[in-house]
Amino acid sequence: MFIIDDILLRQLGITIPGLSLVWTLEQIRDFAYKELYNPEKVKNKIKENRLLFEFGELTSGEYENNNAKLLQELKLAQRGTEMNLSVRTDILGAR
Amino acid sequence: MKEESGRYVYCIMKSPGEKKSFGNIGFGGQEVYTLEYRDFAPVMSNAALKKYEAIDEEVELHRKVVEQVMKEHSVLPVAYGMAFKNKKLLLIAMSVGYKAMKKAMNEVDNRVELGVKLFLPKENATWDGKEECKSVFLEALKKKAVQSKELKLFSERLILNTSFLIDRDKINDFSSEVEQLGNKYPDLKIQYSGPWPPYNFVDIQILSRKRGGFR
Numbered sequence: 001m002f003i004i005d006d007i008l009l010r011q012l013g014i015t016i017p018g019l020s021l022v023w024t025l026e027q028i029r030d031f032a033y034k035e036l037y038n039p040e041k042v043k044n045k046i047k048e049n050r051l052l053f054e055f056g057e058l059t060s061g062e063y064e065n066n067n068a069k070l071l072q073e074l075k076l077a078q079r080g081t082e083m084n085l086s087v088r089t090d091i092l093g094a095r
Numbered sequence: 096m097k098e099e100s101g102r103y104v105y106c107i108m109k110s111p112g113e114k115k116s117f118g119n120i121g122f123g124g125q126e127v128y129t130l131e132y133r134d135f136a137p138v139m140s141n142a143a144l145k146k147y148e149a150i151d152e153e154v155e156l157h158r159k160v161v162e163q164v165m166k167e168h169s170v171l172p173v174a175y176g177m178a179f180k181n182k183k184l185l186l187i188a189m190s191v192g193y194k195a196m197k198k199a200m201n202e203v204d205n206r207v208e209l210g211v212k213l214f215l216p217k218e219n220a221t222w223d224g225k226e227e228c229k230s231v232f233l234e235a236l237k238k239k240a241v242q243s244k245e246l247k248l249f250s251e252r253l254i255l256n257t258s259f260l261i262d263r264d265k266i267n268d269f270s271s272e273v274e275q276l277g278n279k280y281p282d283l284k285i286q287y288s289g290p291w292p293p294y295n296f297v298d299i300q301i302l303s304r305k306r307g308g309f310r
Contacts, residue, residue, distance in 0.1 A: 044249035051250065055214060055284050 037080035046070045099125075101144035102137075102185045103178045105160040106292060107171040107196060109204075110136040120160055122153070127160055130182065132189040135196055137173075138164050139185070147176035161292050169204045171196055171299070172292040195299040203297060205263050206241060207290035211273060213255040214284040225254040228283070232276055233257065239269045244295045258295040266290060 049070060053063035103122055110131055117127040121140030129136035138160070147153065157175045164170055179185040189196075213232065215222055232255055237243050240259035248256055261269050270287070277285045 044247075048250040048253075051212070051214065051253070051286065054286060057217065 033080060037077040039074060039077040039081060042070055042074040042077050046074065099141040099143050100181050101142050101178050102130075102139045102182055103142035103147075104137045104139045104173045104185065105157055106138050106164055106173050107200075108136050108138055108164060108168040109200065110134050111168075117160070117163055120156075120163065122156060127163075130185070132186060133193065135189065135193070135200075137185060137189060138170075142178055144178050144180050147178065149175065165207070165290075165292050169200065169206070170292050171199050171203065171297050172294050192299055199297045199299055202242075203260065203293040206260050206293060207263055207266065208293045208295060209259050209261055209266070209269060209287070209289035210291065211236065211255065211257055211259065212253060212286040212288075213280075214250070214286065215252040215254060216282055216284060217252075219282060220252050228280055229255045231279070235272055235276055236269070239265065239272050242296060246295065258291075260293055260296045261290075263290075 046067065049058070049063060049066045052058045053060065058066070105121075105127065108129070110133070111129060114131070115129045115136070117138065119126050121127040122142045125140040125142060127138060127140045129138055154175050161170060161172055179188065211232065213229065215225065233243070236257070236259060240261055242260040244258045246256040246258060248254070259269065273285070273287050277283070277287075
């Protein structure tokens with residue numbers, strides 16, 4: 001049983017990158033986080049929002065609203081990239 | 096007003112030979128003035144040494160000061176948020192960067208930056224003529240410019256985002272070229288902006304830090 005083996009191995013603090021299901025899931029999760037919290041993408045959206053406003057496709061209210069949300073998103077994204085998501089601290093001391 | 100020992104630098108210009116004041120238009124209503132360093136003069140104000148967050152109003156203030164200075168002088172723009180603990184450290188940075196500044200000033204003296212963005216209309220965001228249109232614009236505008244720099248296409252509807260370095264006395268010529276090209280593509284949305292300080296054509300990094308650096 002691959003899954004059980006893997007979980008057992010992890011409890012012993014052993015992971016085999018590439019073979020471990022948890023490892024694979026973590027990679028997918030990290031990728032998803034990076035997509036979601038990518039500061040560059042958010043910055044692009046901030047610039048696009050500005051341009052849409054300057055071309056009159058957004059009202060100033062819409063622009064302000066979007067901008068506030070995007071700035072918040074950018075803060076989160078920058079905080080996300082500052083933390084290395086794949087490093088965990090094991091409070092029991094085993095990794 | 097509290098006397099701050101920090102120095103916030105907005106841009107660098109050629110030395111006017113003596114201290115020049117641009118009025119109380121700096122952060123916290125402080126006077127913006129020049130300091131002499133050989134044949135250069137950093138344009139600065141006394142300000143607290145802190146981390147300058149990219150807040151719209153403050154970035155705007157920095158931009159306005161630089162624009163005020165560039166009305167009469169060629170400038171080397173400095174990235175937003177560049178503050179020094181004191182005058183002495185600023186002068187050290189000036190000496191470290193002197194050679195690079197000299198070279199950069201030769202490039203941008205009496206020149207300005209103009210920006211052109213081409214944006215597809217909402218209704219026609221998948222237009223297949225965009226590559227050709229981009230080449231037509233670039234080819235014609237590059238002929239009128241000293242240098243050009245293609246910038247990031249930050250939206251799917253953005254097909255061209257380019258900055259051009261133009262001799263001050265050729266701005267009108269460049270503007271009419273943009274207008275003529277625009278007339279060829281009436282459906283396109285065009286943002287023609289400037290004159291800006293040559294942000295995209297000066298890249299000096301001294302005492303580079305995570306944010307800012309001496310650009």
